[in-house]
Amino acid sequence: xxxxxxxxxxxxxxxxxxxxxxxxxxxxxxxxxxxxxxxxxxxxxxxxxxxxxxxxxxxxxxxxxxxxxxxxxxxxxxxxxxxxxxxxxxxxxxxxxxxxxxxxxxxxxxxxxxxxxxxxxxxxxxxxxxxxxxxxxxxxxxxxxxxxxxxxxxxxxxxxxxxxxxxxxxxxxxxxxxxxxxxxxxxxxxxxxxxxxxxxxxxxxxxxxxxxxxxxxxxxxxxxxxxxxxxxxxxxxxxxxxxxxxxxxxxxxxxxxxxxxxxxxxxxxxxxxxxxxxxxxxxxxxxxxxxxxxxxxxxxxxxxxxxxxxxxxxxxxxxxxxxxxxxxxxxxxxxxxxxxxxxxxxxx
Ligand SMILES: *Cc1c(COP(=O)(O)O)cnc(C)c1O
Numbered sequence: 001x002x003x004x005x006x007x008x009x010x011x012x013x014x015x016x017x018x019x020x021x022x023x024x025x026x027x028x029x030x031x032x033x034x035x036x037x038x039x040x041x042x043x044x045x046x047x048x049x050x051x052x053x054x055x056x057x058x059x060x061x062x063x064x065x066x067x068x069x070x071x072x073x074x075x076x077x078x079x080x081x082x083x084x085x086x087x088x089x090x091x092x093x094x095x096x097x098x099x100x101x102x103x104x105x106x107x108x109x110x111x112x113x114x115x116x117x118x119x120x121x122x123x124x125x126x127x128x129x130x131x132x133x134x135x136x137x138x139x140x141x142x143x144x145x146x147x148x149x150x151x152x153x154x155x156x157x158x159x160x161x162x163x164x165x166x167x168x169x170x171x172x173x174x175x176x177x178x179x180x181x182x183x184x185x186x187x188x189x190x191x192x193x194x195x196x197x198x199x200x201x202x203x204x205x206x207x208x209x210x211x212x213x214x215x216x217x218x219x220x221x222x223x224x225x226x227x228x229x230x231x232x233x234x235x236x237x238x239x240x241x242x243x244x245x246x247x248x249x250x251x252x253x254x255x256x257x258x259x260x261x262x263x264x265x266x267x268x269x270x271x272x273x274x275x276x277x278x279x280x281x282x283x284x285x286x287x288x289x290x291x292x293x294x295x296x297x298x299x300x301x302x303x304x305x306x307x308x309x310x311x312x313x314x315x316x317x318x319x320x321x322x323x324x325x326x327x328x329x330x331x332x333x334x335x336x337x338x339x340x341x342x343x344x345x346x347x348x
Contacts, residue, residue: 001172001198001199003174003198003199003223003225003226003229004225006090006144006173006174006199007089007090007229008089008090008091008092011088011089011090011229011232011233014232014233016231016232016233017236019034019050019053019236019237020033020034020050021034021050021052021053022053031049034049034050036048036049036050044242044245046241047241047242049241050237051237051239051240051241051244052244053236053237053238054231055075055239055244056070057244057248058075058239058244058247058248058251059073059075061248061251062219062251065251065254066191066204066219066221067191068191068194068221071224071227072194072221072222072223072224072227073219073220073221073227074219074220074221074222074227074230074231074234075217075218075219075220075238075239076217076218076219076220076230076234076238076239077216077217077218077238077239078205078207078216078217078218079178079180079203079204079205079207079218079219079220080107080111080218081218081234081238082201082203082218082219082220082230083107083108083111083176083203084111084114084115085230085233085234086145086174086176086201086230087111087112087114087115087117087145088115088233089229089230089232089233090144090145090173090174090229091112091115091117091144091145092117093115093116093117094116095142096117096118096142096143096144097117097118097119097120097140097142097143097144098112098117098118098119098120098143098144098145098146098147099119099120099121099122099135099138099139099143099145099146099147100112100119100120100121100122100146100147101121101122101123101124101130101131101135101146101147101148101149101152102121102123102124102319102320102321103123103124103152103154103155103316103319103320103321103322104124104147104149104152104153104154105147105149105152105153105178105180108147118142120138120143122134122135122138123320123321124152124155124321126321128152128155128157128285128321129157129159129160129163130148130159130160130163130164130167132163132166132167135167136170139171143171143173144173144174145173145174145175145176146167146171146173146174146175146176147176147178148164148167148175148176148177148178149177149178149180150164150177150178150179150182150185150187151179151181151182151184151185151187151287151288151289153180153181153289153291154291154293154314154316154319154322154325154327155285155293155321155322156181156285156286156287156288156289156291156292156293157285157286157287157288158185158186158187158288161187164177164190165193168193168197168199168200171199172199173199174199174200174201174226175197175199175200175201176201176202176203177190177200177201177202177203178203179202179203179204180203180204180205180207180208181208181209181288181289181290182204183208183209183257183261184208184209184261184264184265184268184287184288184289184290185288185289186288187288189202189204190202191221194221194222194223198223198225198226199223199226200222200223201220201221201222201226202220202221202222203218203219203220204218204219204221205217205218205219206218206219206247206250208290209257209260209261209264209290210250210257211257211260212246212247212250215243215246215247216243217239217243217247263333264290264330267330267331267332267333267336268287268289268290268292268330270336271292271328271330271336271339271340272284272286272287272292274336274340275292275294275328275340275343276294278340278343278344280296280297280298280302280343280346281294281295281296282295282296282297282324283295290329290330291327291328291329291330292327292328292330293316293322293325293326293327294325294326294327294328295323295324295325296324296325296326297324298324299315299316299317299324299325299326300315300317302326302343302346303315303326305342305346306339306342306343309342311338311339311342313326313327313328313329313339314326314327314328314329
């Protein structure tokens with residue numbers, strides 16, 4: 001597969017911005033090349049210097065946890081940066097198209113619209129799995145990207161592995177598997193399949209299990225050809241020094257994160273069961289993520305009644321295939337109890 005020819009012609013011909021740090025890589029003690037403040041910084045010491053554009057120390061530490069080599073790793077200002085870059089690198093505005101599989105994460109569509117790229121929607125089947133025939137029919141020679149979210153937001157289920165492999169085997173563009181919730185799933189990551197499929201892109205994030213949504217740090221894992229293209233187009237210093245320092249420190253706390261994941265999964269099962277026992281709840285969908293989707297008698301009414309009590313969940317009832325559904329993030333045991341007793345107290 002010729003990934004290089006998938007990129008837009010202007011991107012293929014792009015000469016990327018060359019940073020001061022790109023042009024000099026040796027050991028020096030006097031840096032007068034980047035117009036920084038040589039006296040220092042009012043904040044931590046190294047903040048007066050531009051950060052490593054490729055975040056190599058952080059990627060090195062990450063590679064030991066994920067088992068993905070540095071040259072197959074991209075870091076962005078949230079996964080949302082990687083999503084936007086995929087459009088900018090591979091999709092010709094007004095000409096190419098991408099396939100998304102509703103109900104799913106909203107950013108794919110927003111990014112497509114920002115970049116003036118046609119969206120082809122192939123809804124998931126009623127069991128929230130892939131409509132493989134529909135996907136095959138939607139693909140044409142201008143289809144560049146297919147976004148598969150697994151576990152899927154907002155439905156919570158993992159997509160059947162062999163179905164994803166069918167798409168990978170038959171589609172000539174990039175297949176993006178968004179694994180934002182993979183830490184909570186029984187299904188294993190597709191990271192091991194990266195060597196097999198040059199067109200596979202896996203998105204993960206520090207925003208969910210890692211507890212660092214405020215930091216804005218997302219990961220994309222892919223063949224080095226794809227990673228090089230993303231790096232060529234990204235803003236030169238897209239990850240700040242503070243984010244790199246803090247993420248590196250966070251990686252020392254894998255055990256804490258794994259504990260939270262275990263508790264969250266146990267709480268998810270408990271919450272699902274207790275929700276299902278409430279008279280107002282018609283159905284609780286099985287979840288492989290840190291949230292559950294539940295169909296209720298009166299979604300808008302329930303949502304508003306909870307807001308009155310200072311409890312915010314997500315009303316997904318207007319989303320395709322999610323009629324009457326609310327999406328609830330699994331909280332701490334105490335938060336889940338507060339939610340459940342609030343729901344029990346609702347009478348209408
Ligand atoms: C939350 C979420 C993300 C994370 O996005 P960030 O920009 O990394 O915070 C990505 N994909 C899906 C499906 C999500 O639900």
